[in-house]
Amino acid sequence: MLGTGLIKGMAQTAKNFVGSYQGPERLVTVQYPEERLAPKENARNFPFLVFDGDDAQKGLRCVACQICEKECPPKCIYINKSKDKKPDYIGKPQFYPATFDIDISVCMSCQICVEVCPFDAIKMDKVFELSTTDRFEALLLHKTELAKPNEYFQELHPTEAAEIDTRFAEEKLKAEAKAKADAEAKAKAAAIAAAPKPEPAPVDGSIPTPVAPKTI
Amino acid sequence: MSFSNSGNTGGETVIPSSDSPSLNGVTAAIDFDEPQKSYSLLPKQNSEVPGELLEVAMGPHHPSTHGVFRMDVVLDGERIVKLKPVFGYLHRNHEKIAEGTSYLGSIPYTDRLDYLCSMSNNWGYALTVEKLSGFQVPERAEYIRVIMAELTRLVNHICLVGFLMQDMGAMGTPLMYAFREREKILDLFEAASGARMMCNYLRFGGVRCDLPKGWLDEARKVVENFPRFLDEFEALLSGNEILIARAQGVGVLGKELAVNAGITGPMLRACGVNYDIRKVDKYGIYDRFDFRVPLGEHGDVFDRYMVRVLEMRESLKILKAALRDIPEGLIVDAKAKSRGLRPKVGEAYGRIEGPKGELGFYLISDGSANPYRYRVRPPSLINLTILEDMCLGLTIADAVIILGSVDIVLGEVDR
Amino acid sequence: MIPTLEQIKARIEQSVPGARLEIIPNGSPANQPSLLVSNEHAVDVAKFLRDDSELRLDYASNATGIDWLEKVVKEKVKVKRMVEGVEKELEETVEKKTPAYLEAVYHLYSMSLKHGPIVLRLRTENRTDKTHLPSLTPIWRSCEFQEREIFDLYGIIFDGHPDLRRILMWDAFKDFPMRRDYVAPDDYEYEPTPHDAVLEKAKCHFPIVETPEVKP
Numbered sequence: 001m002l003g004t005g006l007i008k009g010m011a012q013t014a015k016n017f018v019g020s021y022q023g024p025e026r027l028v029t030v031q032y033p034e035e036r037l038a039p040k041e042n043a044r045n046f047p048f049l050v051f052d053g054d055d056a057q058k059g060l061r062c063v064a065c066q067i068c069e070k071e072c073p074p075k076c077i078y079i080n081k082s083k084d085k086k087p088d089y090i091g092k093p094q095f096y097p098a099t100f101d102i103d104i105s106v107c108m109s110c111q112i113c114v115e116v117c118p119f120d121a122i123k124m125d126k127v128f129e130l131s132t133t134d135r136f137e138a139l140l141l142h143k144t145e146l147a148k149p150n151e152y153f154q155e156l157h158p159t160e161a162a163e164i165d166t167r168f169a170e171e172k173l174k175a176e177a178k179a180k181a182d183a184e185a186k187a188k189a190a191a192i193a194a195a196p197k198p199e200p201a202p203v204d205g206s207i208p209t210p211v212a213p214k215t216i
Numbered sequence: 217m218s219f220s221n222s223g224n225t226g227g228e229t230v231i232p233s234s235d236s237p238s239l240n241g242v243t244a245a246i247d248f249d250e251p252q253k254s255y256s257l258l259p260k261q262n263s264e265v266p267g268e269l270l271e272v273a274m275g276p277h278h279p280s281t282h283g284v285f286r287m288d289v290v291l292d293g294e295r296i297v298k299l300k301p302v303f304g305y306l307h308r309n310h311e312k313i314a315e316g317t318s319y320l321g322s323i324p325y326t327d328r329l330d331y332l333c334s335m336s337n338n339w340g341y342a343l344t345v346e347k348l349s350g351f352q353v354p355e356r357a358e359y360i361r362v363i364m365a366e367l368t369r370l371v372n373h374i375c376l377v378g379f380l381m382q383d384m385g386a387m388g389t390p391l392m393y394a395f396r397e398r399e400k401i402l403d404l405f406e407a408a409s410g411a412r413m414m415c416n417y418l419r420f421g422g423v424r425c426d427l428p429k430g431w432l433d434e435a436r437k438v439v440e441n442f443p444r445f446l447d448e449f450e451a452l453l454s455g456n457e458i459l460i461a462r463a464q465g466v467g468v469l470g471k472e473l474a475v476n477a478g479i480t481g482p483m484l485r486a487c488g489v490n491y492d493i494r495k496v497d498k499y500g501i502y503d504r505f506d507f508r509v510p511l512g513e514h515g516d517v518f519d520r521y522m523v524r525v526l527e528m529r530e531s532l533k534i535l536k537a538a539l540r541d542i543p544e545g546l547i548v549d550a551k552a553k554s555r556g557l558r559p560k561v562g563e564a565y566g567r568i569e570g571p572k573g574e575l576g577f578y579l580i581s582d583g584s585a586n587p588y589r590y591r592v593r594p595p596s597l598i599n600l601t602i603l604e605d606m607c608l609g610l611t612i613a614d615a616v617i618i619l620g621s622v623d624i625v626l627g628e629v630d631r
Numbered sequence: 632m633i634p635t636l637e638q639i640k641a642r643i644e645q646s647v648p649g650a651r652l653e654i655i656p657n658g659s660p661a662n663q664p665s666l667l668v669s670n671e672h673a674v675d676v677a678k679f680l681r682d683d684s685e686l687r688l689d690y691a692s693n694a695t696g697i698d699w700l701e702k703v704v705k706e707k708v709k710v711k712r713m714v715e716g717v718e719k720e721l722e723e724t725v726e727k728k729t730p731a732y733l734e735a736v737y738h739l740y741s742m743s744l745k746h747g748p749i750v751l752r753l754r755t756e757n758r759t760d761k762t763h764l765p766s767l768t769p770i771w772r773s774c775e776f777q778e779r780e781i782f783d784l785y786g787i788i789f790d791g792h793p794d795l796r797r798i799l800m801w802d803a804f805k806d807f808p809m810r811r812d813y814v815a816p817d818d819y820e821y822e823p824t825p826h827d828a829v830l831e832k833a834k835c836h837f838p839i840v841e842t843p844e845v846k847p
Binding site for chain 2: 002003004005006008009011012013015016025026027028029040041042043044071072073108109110111112115116124159
């Protein structure tokens with residue numbers, strides 16, 4: 001009979017209309033600014049730089065190797081390498097980025113910088129409310145704006161952060177153990193070198209200060 | 217501070233002088249200053265036909281054209297006498313960009329081809345690079361790829377049906393139902409890859425990261441609930457008198473023409489040609505799944521709608537099996553390399569059955585870190601070849617739904 | 632089962648008299664060698680491939696252009712030379728110049744017999760003035776837009792194409808953007824990004840216009 005299809009369809013719309021009051025199955029949206037859905041753990045938006053410790057500029061994990069700058073498909077990362085070195089998280093002197101800018105008006109959130117970073121220094125943020133009135137300067141994020149503490153990263157991506165933190169702790173332990181062993185070996189060598197000398201050992205019992213290793 | 221760009225406002229381009237090296241003396245072969253091939257659509261006025269013909273440019277800002285597509289239509293009253301598609305409004309020279317980017321760097325750009333189906337675009341590209349460099353893909357990654365590609369097919373087909381109904385004048389309702397279901401799948405994509413649409417998830421020899429905990433259960437839930445929605449959707453639409461009246465017998469495409477014009481995907485199968493690359497090439501692990509290829513009979517708009525709905529049901533079958541069988545294991549092959557990939561000198565053409573048709577990638581490597589030639593075979597563009605043949609003699613309202621049933625995404629048409 | 636490319640070559644040579652064919656090997660693991668066809672017989676060869684009962688390549692999937700620049704290939708050649716009165720065989724490197732040309736590539740499949748791909752290649756004489764190739768659109772209509780695209784981006788002129796106009800670029804555009812030596816005209820609107828060469832370039836391109844500063 002002509003019209004049955006229409007009536008059936010109307011029944012469906014009525015079902016959906018009523019159903020939308022009853023469960024998330026038929027109403028998947030929320031009233032946005034007031035209600036917010038928790039972001040997914042893997043969600044990504046724009047990159048930021050992770051630092052350890054309290055000082056944002058001292059603790060940056062980035063060593064200005066410029067791999068991300070080279071691999072970035074739309075070329076939105078600008079890095080200037082520093083001239084001097086600063087100690088990193090295990091105390092090894094490293095270069096650091098003198099400038100590190102990301103033009104997020106160009107960035108396409110592809111996460112390739114995160115993937116290629118061998119130091120886990122750059123990670124993806126989830127902040128999406130970034131609208132500004134200035135198209136150019138305000139969308140160019142500098143090192144100071146990009147640096148976020150490790151705690152923030154742990155909050156954003158807990159699984160990934162935990163993994164990285166354990167790895168770093170292990171590395172640090174290893175480095176410390178190695179430094180210790182090196183120092184001991186040096187002290188021993190120094191002691192052996194000092195041994196044939198006829199001078200008597202210091203009587204006050206002071207331990208010979210270990211020579212700091214030049215390189216680790 | 218601002219820059220005057222007065223030299224750029226009149227649509228006038230600055231032409232490289234004729235001694236510019238890039239022209240290479242091509243001017244000898246093509247005289248640019250000679251008036252180009254006449255581009256007036258209006259045929260010679262036939263004195264026997266009363267009234268006059270009307271030339272209408274539909275688009276690039278027409279709501280029915282799914283983006284910045286334009287068709288120049290010549291109308292006799294309401295009948296279409298001639299129709300020429302005009303492309304290029306969204307052209308961003310994807311292929312040229314890829315020639316200057318590393319193999320890895322092109323993956324996020326493939327997301328932006330057909331922006332509804334980023335996962336299958338990734339797969340097409342990854343498949344071709346794997347062919348070019350001989351990488352293997354581990355079992356688990358193959359399953360993940362199949363799951364993602366089939367979810368993408370669901371997303372694409374459900375959107376297409378929604379938009380098609382919108383074109384027919386069913387304002388909003390079916391489209392919103394479709395988007396509601398799409399939302400659930402996009403949430404899955406976001407949980408797995410981090411982004412809803414620009415997933416950038418597949419890598420050469422595998423996928424980028426493993427599925428998060430609980431993802432498979434979520435996916436199973438979505439797949440289980442999907443058929444119920446499809447039933448509702450079909451109850452709403454398939455038997456609807458208006459849909460039948462508008463769609464049946466409209467935009468008929470013959471088998472021979474479809475094959476000759478290189479039409480692929482649901483468009484081709486609606487004409488009754490049994491050609492599904494998942495069955496023909498058996499790429500990935502598609503030979504392990506039991507599914508059927510829905511075929512149409514008449515090649516009209518209604519068949520195209522029906523083929524897509526049925527294809528969704530087959531996709532659900534594949535999804536169910538894949539979500540059941542997915543093993544644990546590696547997600548990227550140990551020998552595969554993404555960064556700094558330099559394949560041997562050679563070329564490869566790889567293709568997959570994208571939701572819109574055959575999505576092919578053609579890569580030529582000269583041994584360097586960038587491809588020498590990178591070509592996308594866009595199904596949307598080639599499916600438009602026969603748009604004029606389908607529309608001639610019909611009314612302009614039919615042209616709108618015929619275009620809707622072709623299923624184009626301008627990001628892919630213009631690249 | 633599809634015959635090998637050698638068999639196909641032999642069969643074409645039999646049925647299209649005078650056709651010059653050459654098999655181009657492919658070094659990648661994809662193992663898709665291709666068949667270079669002489670231009671004047673290309674249409675006949677294509678027709679044969681489409682209509683032959685064993686091949687039935689009724690579906691031209693992909694048609695595309697490639698720009699090959701002049702290349703210098705170094706080859707080691709053994710030469711006989713008189714050295715100190717004795718004839719010796721010496722190895723000498725000879726620099727060979729491969730000519731520059733444009734190439735159109737067609738990937739053919741069979742929908743009825745479900746096999747493929749057979750790769751056809753057509754080459755122009757050079758890339759400056761003799762850039763004509765026969766159009767295969769009369770054989771496979773799927774080449775219509777793709778050949779237009781090749782014409783648009785590479786400048787190969789397809790004789791016999793029903794509607795050879797620019798497709799992606801606008802009609803008034805000159806030059807062919809996908810050629811390897813294409814230099815982008817310096818005419819687009821630069822956005823003043825805070826970094827870089829782009830700004831410098833923009834400055835010399837567009838004279839700075841002093842705008843009175845608007846203060847809120």
